[in-house]
Amino acid sequence: MKQTQTQAEPIPFYRRVDEALKDPMLQKAVTIAQDRLRNGRIQAGEILGNVDEWRKRAEEIRRHTIENLDSYLEQLAANVQKAGGKVHFASDGDEAVSIIKTIAQEKQARSVVKSKSMVTEEIGLNEALEEMNIDVAETDLGEYIIQLAGEKPSHIIAPAIHKTREQVAELFSEKGKKRLSSETPELTAFAREQLRNKFINADIGISGCNFAVAESGSVVLVSNEGNARMTTTLPKTHIAVMGMERIAPTWRDLDVLLSMLVRSATGQKISVYVTALTGPRRAEDADGPEEFHLVVLDNGRSDILGTKYQDVLHCIRCGACLNVCPVYRHIGGHAYGGVYSGPIGAVLSPLLDGYDQWGELPYASSLCGACTEACPVRIPLHDLLIEHRQDMVNQGDAPMGERLLMKAYGFSTSRPGLYEKALKWGYRAAGFISDGDTIKKGPGPLKGWTDHRDFPRPASQSFREWWQKEKKGDS
Amino acid sequence: MGQSTDQETFLNRIAQKLGRERRSGITPPEWPDHPYQNMTLPVTREDKIRHFIDNLAALDTRAEMISENEVAEKILDVIRRENVRSVVYQDDERLEQIGLGEGLQRAGVDTLKWSAEPDSKEQQLQNVEQADMGVTMADIGLAETGSVVLFNGGGRGRVTSLLPPIYVAFLEADRIVPRITQALKRIDEMAGAYRENGTPQLPSCINFITGPSRSADIEMDLSLGVHGPGKVYVFILDR
Ligand code: SF4
Numbered sequence: 001m002k003q004t005q006t007q008a009e010p011i012p013f014y015r016r017v018d019e020a021l022k023d024p025m026l027q028k029a030v031t032i033a034q035d036r037l038r039n040g041r042i043q044a045g046e047i048l049g050n051v052d053e054w055r056k057r058a059e060e061i062r063r064h065t066i067e068n069l070d071s072y073l074e075q076l077a078a079n080v081q082k083a084g085g086k087v088h089f090a091s092d093g094d095e096a097v098s099i100i101k102t103i104a105q106e107k108q109a110r111s112v113v114k115s116k117s118m119v120t121e122e123i124g125l126n127e128a129l130e131e132m133n134i135d136v137a138e139t140d141l142g143e144y145i146i147q148l149a150g151e152k153p154s155h156i157i158a159p160a161i162h163k164t165r166e167q168v169a170e171l172f173s174e175k176g177k178k179r180l181s182s183e184t185p186e187l188t189a190f191a192r193e194q195l196r197n198k199f200i201n202a203d204i205g206i207s208g209c210n211f212a213v214a215e216s217g218s219v220v221l222v223s224n225e226g227n228a229r230m231t232t233t234l235p236k237t238h239i240a241v242m243g244m245e246r247i248a249p250t251w252r253d254l255d256v257l258l259s260m261l262v263r264s265a266t267g268q269k270i271s272v273y274v275t276a277l278t279g280p281r282r283a284e285d286a287d288g289p290e291e292f293h294l295v296v297l298d299n300g301r302s303d304i305l306g307t308k309y310q311d312v313l314h315c316i317r318c319g320a321c322l323n324v325c326p327v328y329r330h331i332g333g334h335a336y337g338g339v340y341s342g343p344i345g346a347v348l349s350p351l352l353d354g355y356d357q358w359g360e361l362p363y364a365s366s367l368c369g370a371c372t373e374a375c376p377v378r379i380p381l382h383d384l385l386i387e388h389r390q391d392m393v394n395q396g397d398a399p400m401g402e403r404l405l406m407k408a409y410g411f412s413t414s415r416p417g418l419y420e421k422a423l424k425w426g427y428r429a430a431g432f433i434s435d436g437d438t439i440k441k442g443p444g445p446l447k448g449w450t451d452h453r454d455f456p457r458p459a460s461q462s463f464r465e466w467w468q469k470e471k472k473g474d475s
Numbered sequence: 476m477g478q479s480t481d482q483e484t485f486l487n488r489i490a491q492k493l494g495r496e497r498r499s500g501i502t503p504p505e506w507p508d509h510p511y512q513n514m515t516l517p518v519t520r521e522d523k524i525r526h527f528i529d530n531l532a533a534l535d536t537r538a539e540m541i542s543e544n545e546v547a548e549k550i551l552d553v554i555r556r557e558n559v560r561s562v563v564y565q566d567d568e569r570l571e572q573i574g575l576g577e578g579l580q581r582a583g584v585d586t587l588k589w590s591a592e593p594d595s596k597e598q599q600l601q602n603v604e605q606a607d608m609g610v611t612m613a614d615i616g617l618a619e620t621g622s623v624v625l626f627n628g629g630g631r632g633r634v635t636s637l638l639p640p641i642y643v644a645f646l647e648a649d650r651i652v653p654r655i656t657q658a659l660k661r662i663d664e665m666a667g668a669y670r671e672n673g674t675p676q677l678p679s680c681i682n683f684i685t686g687p688s689r690s691a692d693i694e695m696d697l698s699l700g701v702h703g704p705g706k707v708y709v710f711i712l713d714r
Contacts, residue, residue, distance in 0.1 A: 029694065032694070032695055036691075048510075048514065049513060049514060049515075050510055050513045053510040054510040056510075057506065057509075057510050060506070061506075064503070064504060067493065068498055068501045069489050070486040070487075070489040070490045070493075070497055070499070071498040071499050071500060071501035073489070074482075074486055074499055075500075077482060083677075083679070087482075088479045089479055089480045089481070089484075090479055090480060091480045091485065091488075094478075095479060095480060099479050139702070140692070141690045141692040141693070142690075142692035145692065145693075158691070158692060158695070159692075160692055160693075161695070163693075164694060165693050165694050165696070168693050184693050184694075184696045184698045185698060187693055188690065188693070188701050192700070192701055192702060195702065196604070200604065213666070215503070215663070215666050215667075216662075216666035216677050218666075218681075224688070224691075225688055225690045225702045225703065226637060226688040226701070226703025227702045229633065229682070229702075229703065230637065232680075233633045233634060233637065233680075234600075234634075244489075249501075250503050250663055250666075251659045251660070251662045251663035251666060252506075252659060252660065253503065254659055255511075255655060255656050255659045255660075256509075256510065258655070259511075269530075269620045270620040270622055270655065270683065270685050271685070272684065272685050272686055272688055272703070273683065273684060273685075273688075273703065274682070274683035275680065275682050276662075276677075276680070276681040276682075277679065277680055278677045278678070278680075278681075279679055280679065281679050281680075282628065282629075282678075282679050284591055284628070284629045285591060285628055285629060285632070285679055286565075286566065286589055286590055286591040286629070286630055286631070286632030286633075287589075287600075287632040287633050287634050288627075288632075288633055288679055288680055296485070298485065302488050302489055302492045303492065305492035305493050306492045306493050306494045
């Protein structure tokens with residue numbers, strides 16, 4: 001088992017999109033969130049002034065790290081152990097789940113609290129622990145909401161953006177067996193109270209890992225609510241699960257990566273909490289977990305190394321590419337079907353699980369390039385989407401119409417030049433502004449490029465029209 | 476322990492996929508310049524303090540410069556304003572030195588010193604959880620963001636700044652640096668010492684705290700205090 005995808009009965013991609021397009025609430029919610037997060041990022045970038053230099057440095061750091069990943073993982077593991085922690089390597093999701101289950105058994109755990117972690121979604125950890133009759137509580141407010149709803153995150157940063165406050169009030173009222181209003185303070189207070197009890201009583205806290213600093217064996221967690229601090233402070237055992245690529249070699253490197261992550265994710269200059277954990281509590285410490293475990297997960301990532309897709313491992317999961325994507329804007333996160341949505345999901349999911357399962361995703365893009373421009377570590381996302389399409393064409397997997405188009409437009413040959421241009425235009429999410437159903441082309445210097453680039457969907461078309469055609473493969 | 480993969484197998488696979496020999500002991504590059512060198516950051520003490528205060532104000536958080544003999548009076552202010560009845564504080568000499576204990580006594584609130592003493596931790600934790608306000612010293616302040624940095628370890632526990640709904644930090648003015656860069660550099664040096672002599676120099680937990688706990692998970696509507704403290708006060712000690 002690799003990525004555990006969560007639908008019992010997989011719904012075809014086209015159906016998921018059709019369903020999303022029929023949901024006006026969803027579109028309203030996604031639009032508001034996208035605009036808020038995107039504008040925040042752009043403003044934060046302006047404050048930095050020289051944001052392109054930051055992006056370049058962030059990219060250099062990520063590239064160096066991934067190219068030397070074996071060395072840094074070795075250093076990380078040694079330092080975690082020196083600080084009194086245990087390190088476990090897991091080749092796939094099954095292994096990671098089994099490692100965590102074994103720890104849970106040893107601790108005779110009955111309850112687990114979790115702070116937001118995409119990678120544990122990826123390995124289906126909650127389901128596995130629940131099968132052992134362990135009570136699992138997601139503690140990020142957004143994650144808590146979707147856990148109650150029995151759904152999956154629809155956005156890397158804001159997992160419950162597809163839910164309206166009325167829907168949240170409904171869920172919480174049912175849970176608390178009392179009628180709650182849909183006012184934010186009342187809903188927040190309810191969640192706080194419910195989750196406080198969980199934190200105090202939990203046997204194990206499970207977190208993700210935003211960055212692991214190799215030079216000291218520290219796991220760095222970023223959170224605004226404080227649930228990551230609770231999760232890693234109160235239970236006697238802390239397990240951090242990290243995708244193997246999430247390393248910062250030094251604290252100096254962390255400076256750049258952290259500055260970019262938070263600004264790109266929410267537009268804040270820094271998150272409310274940045275917490276760096278080095279091993280378990282020491283003998284002289286007043287609090288903190290007695291045991292610390294770090295689970296390092298491969299789960300298909302190493303297969304991306306050494307391929308033309310390697311840059312995707314530079315991703316720091318900021319969600320900026322989702323916030324500028326016109327397709328994400330219209331279909332929301334769930335339509336992508338996997339754990340990772342938006343442009344990063346469209347590039348990553350097929351790599352982790354193959355084209356059979358996720359072959360449609362690279363087509364869920366207008367190739368407008370806004371994602372590439374937004375990405376703080378400069379992953380050429382839309383180029384990689386084109387590579388996917390090309391690879392599928394070569395493997396004979398692509399729809400007929402698409403195969404012809406790829407030839408006619410000669411995408412692969414025009415690629416490098418276009419990418420350089422995209423870089424020159426810099427960080428501003430210039431121009432790809434969606435007004436309702438029509439996605440406009442970029443103004444100014446982007447114009448010529450987009451005329452060429454967004455061939456499947458001329459500007460005069462509505463998203464729906466474009467989608468209908470794309471679906472039939474007869475643009 | 477579970478069916479984990481042996482470390483060497485795991486790392487060798489990475490090397491093989493990267494199409495080269497296995498690497499070990501790589502030295503991280505010294506980057507020639509730093510992007511923040513072009514930022515306009517405060518340099519003078521006054522500017523750093525002003526930025527720190529302004530940036531917290533933008534997060535609805537009050538930071539205020541006080542002299543050491545005002546500590547008791549200021550803490551009493553907060554206690555009255557927020558209707559505080561119980562206070563937990565870190566087992567930290569520096570807090571005693573500035574006269575916190577005395578101030579709390581004068582205010583007549585229940586107090587608890589959260590220390591590393593092991594007796595009945597569970598009961599104590601309940602008390603921290605019930606406390607209205609937590610007080611700590613901060614080790615570094617960041618002007619660019621209004622953050623306080625706490626090296627948690629020993630008696631300087633983690634929960635004091637986390638569980639109570641109100642959090643008060645004391646910070647010496649001279650400990651305010653322009654931005655996170657200087658704080659991370661210091662941690663980097665501590666980590667370097669760690670590498671050289673093998674004894675852990677980093678505390679088990681370092682926290683950067685910037686204003687009150689916040690969430691925007693319900694329709695992007697801001698709410699404070701969802702898990703951590705919803706109110707934060709920072710007193711900058713002018714010494
Ligand atoms: S691909 Fe880039 S923009 Fe998208 S989540 Fe990753 S780092 Fe952020």
